[in-house]
Amino acid sequence: MSQTDRPQDASSVSRRGFLRGMSASALAAGALAPAAQALAATVGANAGPGATTSAKAAATVFGPAPIAVNLTINGKTRELRLEPRVTLLDALRNHLDLTGAKKVCDRATCGACTVLLDGKAVYSCTVLAVEAQGKAIETVEGLAEANNGAAPIQKCFVANDAQQCGFCTPGFVMACESVRRRNPHANREQALAELGGNLCRCGTYHGVANAVLDAIHGTTGGK
Amino acid sequence: MADLAWPNPDDCTLIGKRVPRLDGPDKCAGRAKYTYDINRPRMLWAKFATCPFGRARVKSIDIAPAETMAGVVAVEVIAGAGTECKVAFQEVAVVAAESEEIAREAARRIKIEWEPLEHNVVDDDVAMAGNKAKAGKEALTEDFAAAIDGAAVISETEVGCSIITHCCLEPHGSVVEVTEVDGKTSVMAWCSSQAVSGVGGEFAQAAGVDAANVHVSCQHMGGGFGSKFGADLWGALAARLSKKTGRPVKVMLERDMELALAGSRPSAFARMRVGVEDDGAIIAWESAAWGSGGNGGGMGAPSLPYVFGNVEHKKTQTTPIFTNTGGARAWRAPNHPQMCLLTMAALSDAAAELGMDELEFVKKNLGLTGRADVYAEELGIAAELIDWKKKWMPRGDQRGVLRRGLGLAMHTWGGGPHDSNVQCTLHPDGGVEIRCGTQDLGVGARTTIGIVAAETFGIPLNKVTVLIGDNRYPASGGSGGSTTVGAISTATRHACVQALNKLCEAVAPEMNAAAEALVAKDGMVRGKESTAGGVPFADACRRIGTQPIVTMGQTQRGNGMSDQGVGGVQMAEVEVDCETGIVTMQKLVAVQDCGRIIDLLTTESQVRGAMIMGVCAALYEERIMDPVTGTLLNPDLEFYKLAGIADVGELVVHMMQTPDHLKRGVIGIGEPPAISPMAAISNAVANAIGARVKRCPMTPDRVLAAMKA
Ligand code: FES
Ligand code: FES
Numbered sequence: 001m002s003q004t005d006r007p008q009d010a011s012s013v014s015r016r017g018f019l020r021g022m023s024a025s026a027l028a029a030g031a032l033a034p035a036a037q038a039l040a041a042t043v044g045a046n047a048g049p050g051a052t053t054s055a056k057a058a059a060t061v062f063g064p065a066p067i068a069v070n071l072t073i074n075g076k077t078r079e080l081r082l083e084p085r086v087t088l089l090d091a092l093r094n095h096l097d098l099t100g101a102k103k104v105c106d107r108a109t110c111g112a113c114t115v116l117l118d119g120k121a122v123y124s125c126t127v128l129a130v131e132a133q134g135k136a137i138e139t140v141e142g143l144a145e146a147n148n149g150a151a152p153i154q155k156c157f158v159a160n161d162a163q164q165c166g167f168c169t170p171g172f173v174m175a176c177e178s179v180r181r182r183n184p185h186a187n188r189e190q191a192l193a194e195l196g197g198n199l200c201r202c203g204t205y206h207g208v209a210n211a212v213l214d215a216i217h218g219t220t221g222g223k
Numbered sequence: 224m225a226d227l228a229w230p231n232p233d234d235c236t237l238i239g240k241r242v243p244r245l246d247g248p249d250k251c252a253g254r255a256k257y258t259y260d261i262n263r264p265r266m267l268w269a270k271f272a273t274c275p276f277g278r279a280r281v282k283s284i285d286i287a288p289a290e291t292m293a294g295v296v297a298v299e300v301i302a303g304a305g306t307e308c309k310v311a312f313q314e315v316a317v318v319a320a321e322s323e324e325i326a327r328e329a330a331r332r333i334k335i336e337w338e339p340l341e342h343n344v345v346d347d348d349v350a351m352a353g354n355k356a357k358a359g360k361e362a363l364t365e366d367f368a369a370a371i372d373g374a375a376v377i378s379e380t381e382v383g384c385s386i387i388t389h390c391c392l393e394p395h396g397s398v399v400e401v402t403e404v405d406g407k408t409s410v411m412a413w414c415s416s417q418a419v420s421g422v423g424g425e426f427a428q429a430a431g432v433d434a435a436n437v438h439v440s441c442q443h444m445g446g447g448f449g450s451k452f453g454a455d456l457w458g459a460l461a462a463r464l465s466k467k468t469g470r471p472v473k474v475m476l477e478r479d480m481e482l483a484l485a486g487s488r489p490s491a492f493a494r495m496r497v498g499v500e501d502d503g504a505i506i507a508w509e510s511a512a513w514g515s516g517g518n519g520g521g522m523g524a525p526s527l528p529y530v531f532g533n534v535e536h537k538k539t540q541t542t543p544i545f546t547n548t549g550g551a552r553a554w555r556a557p558n559h560p561q562m563c564l565l566t567m568a569a570l571s572d573a574a575a576e577l578g579m580d581e582l583e584f585v586k587k588n589l590g591l592t593g594r595a596d597v598y599a600e601e602l603g604i605a606a607e608l609i610d611w612k613k614k615w616m617p618r619g620d621q622r623g624v625l626r627r628g629l630g631l632a633m634h635t636w637g638g639g640p641h642d643s644n645v646q647c648t649l650h651p652d653g654g655v656e657i658r659c660g661t662q663d664l665g666v667g668a669r670t671t672i673g674i675v676a677a678e679t680f681g682i683p684l685n686k687v688t689v690l691i692g693d694n695r696y697p698a699s700g701g702s703g704g705s706t707t708v709g710a711i712s713t714a715t716r717h718a719c720v721q722a723l724n725k726l727c728e729a730v731a732p733e734m735n736a737a738a739e740a741l742v743a744k745d746g747m748v749r750g751k752e753s754t755a756g757g758v759p760f761a762d763a764c765r766r767i768g769t770q771p772i773v774t775m776g777q778t779q780r781g782n783g784m785s786d787q788g789v790g791g792v793q794m795a796e797v798e799v800d801c802e803t804g805i806v807t808m809q810k811l812v813a814v815q816d817c818g819r820i821i822d823l824l825t826t827e828s829q830v831r832g833a834m835i836m837g838v839c840a841a842l843y844e845e846r847i848m849d850p851v852t853g854t855l856l857n858p859d860l861e862f863y864k865l866a867g868i869a870d871v872g873e874l875v876v877h878m879m880q881t882p883d884h885l886k887r888g889v890i891g892i893g894e895p896p897a898i899s900p901m902a903a904i905s906n907a908v909a910n911a912i913g914a915r916v917k918r919c920p921m922t923p924d925r926v927l928a929a930m931k932a
Binding site: 085086090093094097099100101102103104105106107110112139140141143144149154157158159161162163164165166167168169170173192193195196197198199200201202203204205206207208209 | 255324393444445446477665666667829831832833860867871
């Protein structure tokens with residue numbers, strides 16, 4: 001998320017603007033100090049459907065009511081109406097039934113929700129859907145579909161038994177795919193270092209390590 | 224025709240080989256639908272308001288702020304005014320709303336006034352736990368005192384391990400749809416459950432219908448490890464809310480509730496004394512153990528000393544501690560890993576005290592175990608795989624900053640099968656369908672069934688359709704205690720052999736052969752003695768007429784079909800940075816027997832997974848409670864630490880598959896390899912630094928403290 005306020009731009013949301021939007025709903029929960037409540041109340045009053053501009057910060061304020069959000073997912077444009085607080089992960093899972101990416105920690109620690117955003121692996125639980133507008137979103141389903149049901153990395157996962165319960169698997173697949181694309185010559189150490197942001201409870205790391213190296217070097221015999 | 228007996232290993236094309244799991248392609252393409260992934264039209268999301276203290280009374284509760292929120296459809300109070308909550312994160316109220324975000328926000332808006340009450344979250348100190356520690360009776364063999372006093376050497380050990388949680392990556396939960404048509408109520412429940420055939424009753428009760436009207440499905444589940452047998456309050460609430468609102472309801476726990484409430488493994492600590500002779504023979508064992516499984520006390524069987532149970536002179540005593548924390552649930556080999564740690568640490572310390580190689584020491588005492596021959600062989604193989612002879616150094620001999628150490632541990636488990644029923648449908652076009660109300664926790668149950676059916680019919684694996692995870696299929700036991708593989712494999716074999724024999728009878732006349740003389744192999748039905756020719760399997764099936772052959776199979780025990788009772792050995796090599804206290808896994812070796820293996824690939828995965836869970840318990844994960852408020856201090860995956868892919872070192876698995884092992888039949892594998900890692904790693908660290916780290920996980924601070932002591 002951007003750390004500074006950006007000029008008004010329908011496709012980007014500032015951090016401060018976002019937090020203000022949140023304040024409006026947090027206010028009702030009675031969770032804020034009185035001064036902050038007063039500020040939030042002003043913003044809240046302004047924050048009707050769609051976006052409004054707060055004069056002081058010159059930032060675009062969205063929500064809390066649903067707004068139009070356009071996402072480019074696996075090459076297709078999807079038009080949604082979402083509350084601005086909806087994460088990319090929840091937009092995918094709850095609004096588009098793209099349930100490949102999983103919700104495990106919801107706090108950017110486990111990697112189960114990994115998708116590619118403009119080719120870069122991100123935790124989709126920690127990206128707002130509105131932030132992902134204008135970027136190419138690639139999910140585990142898209143990766144399979146673009147490759148006749150299974151991309152090479154996915155075939156390597158199967159051959160190397162890189163999944164047990166499989167709940168961490170889609171996240172690992174996308175993280176591995178990103179390693180493979182960015183570092184097509186990664187050795188074992190480099191590859192594993194890049195996969196440190198994904199957790200597996202069943203303990204399938206041996207298979208995952210073999211799968212990613214297999215995909216990169218074709219070394220472990222899986223096809 | 225085929226005998227029920229397992230085919231000769233040399234004749235098998237699938238059984239015992241490395242076969243990729245059937246649902247692998249769906250899982251890694253994101254197509255596999257877990258309970259969490261079920262989205263239904265008009266579905267509501269449920270979220271909870273919970274207790275922020277270890278123990279507190281609800282003084283008042285006001286749900287109006289939630290009820291009046293746009294998008295909220297139902298609010299139910301679970302713990303009304305006056306109710307005493309006994310553990311942090313206990314459910315106080317539940318909100319069902321149009322979206323996940325609204326449900327979460329509404330739950331937060333519920334106003335609850337609390338009267339905090341005295342609580343206990345201390346599970347590691349008998350004195351501090353006060354009257355929450357209930358000392359158990361002392362068990363004492365005759366002449367114990369004289370025996371231990373007469374020992375050449377008495378070594379003393381204090382060690383233990385924290386409470387850990389199951390931490391399934393898919394949390395506990397259900398999606399339930401109660402529908403009423405013409406006055407008849409029926410329930411559709413998707414539930415992340417280890418007991419699909421049995422869990423329907425809980426939904427039935429919650430929805431006020433007969434279990435016959437409840438359809439349960441669990442096609443894929445994101446881990447269970449012993450914590451997911453029932454529908455729990457969460458499933459029951461989903462049913463109740465669905466009935467009340469007339470809409471499908473999804474209840475999946477958030478990570479904090481999952482870690483706080485949805486299952487944990489008891490802690491265990493002990494002070495031990497081991498009396499040994501000069502030659503290393505153990506003659507006396509004394510232990511005072513304590514620990515907690517939460518609000519139910521805890522610390523059950525097996526007793527100490529573990530594996531080496533036949534020590535002649537023993538004095539043992541256990542003190543369970545009752546805490547205001549989420550209760551224990553069966554955790555992969557309940558209590559075995561803890562007892563293994565306590566025992567193997569004490570033995571390792573005794574060996575060090577004597578100046579003996581730990582490996583020689585346990586070999587010397589194998590007579591005290593129930594499976595001396597198995598262990599002896601496994602110890603030999605493991606020692607070779609880790610290069611024990613060359614690498615082992617006496618404890619505390621190293622001086623550098625980075626010190627290497629070796630440690631070992633041994634374990635035992637049952638793994639006999641539960642009762643399972645399997646239906647085989649052999650279609651006239653050669654299609655094979657297997658139905659079984661079992662579930663696949665990620666261990667490869669689906670693949671196991673497919674392999675046995677395909678092998679029996681002599682057809683490729685992809686010609687078999689395996690249908691599981693549904694309570695409308697023939698009932699199968701809950702998946703716990705490593706009981707599943709022996710059950711489903713033998714029941715599948717039983718069902719398929721009967722169907723095959725009916726097929727042979729149907730085609731025998733046209734093939735001019737006796738049904739007894741026919742076999743199914745390489746996709747053909749042909750004479751026993753021939754290696755080529757015959758009738759293609761699908762053609763043969765056409766002769767059975769228009770009706771498919773349907774047969775039922777059941778679990779087969781004994782007679783080389785299935786068995787119970789296994790032993791395993793694990794050896795660990797670690798490196799300890801003596802300046803930072805950081806322990807790095809170098810290598811972990813597992814040598815394990817489990818009778819006859821159906822799928823070597825998924826079996827090895829499961830063993831490695833168990834080893835990694837052991838690494839987590841040894842070095843990383845523990846539940847940390849706040850003594851002041853009684854709440855959980857690490858209710859997230861950032862501070863509830865699991866090992867990552869680069870933290871586990873090299874994992875070597877050797878499965879015992881000699882003819883003697885194979886002839887025992889199939890035995891479960893889920894629990895045994897999860898038992899030894901923590902103990903082996905604790906011993907390896909002691910070997911490296913010359914001191915026992917008193918508690919697992921062996922975090923850097925604990926390692927440094929042990930080195931200072
Ligand atoms: S769910 Fe996003 S990182 Fe864990
Ligand atoms: S396979 Fe189960 S969490 Fe990774």
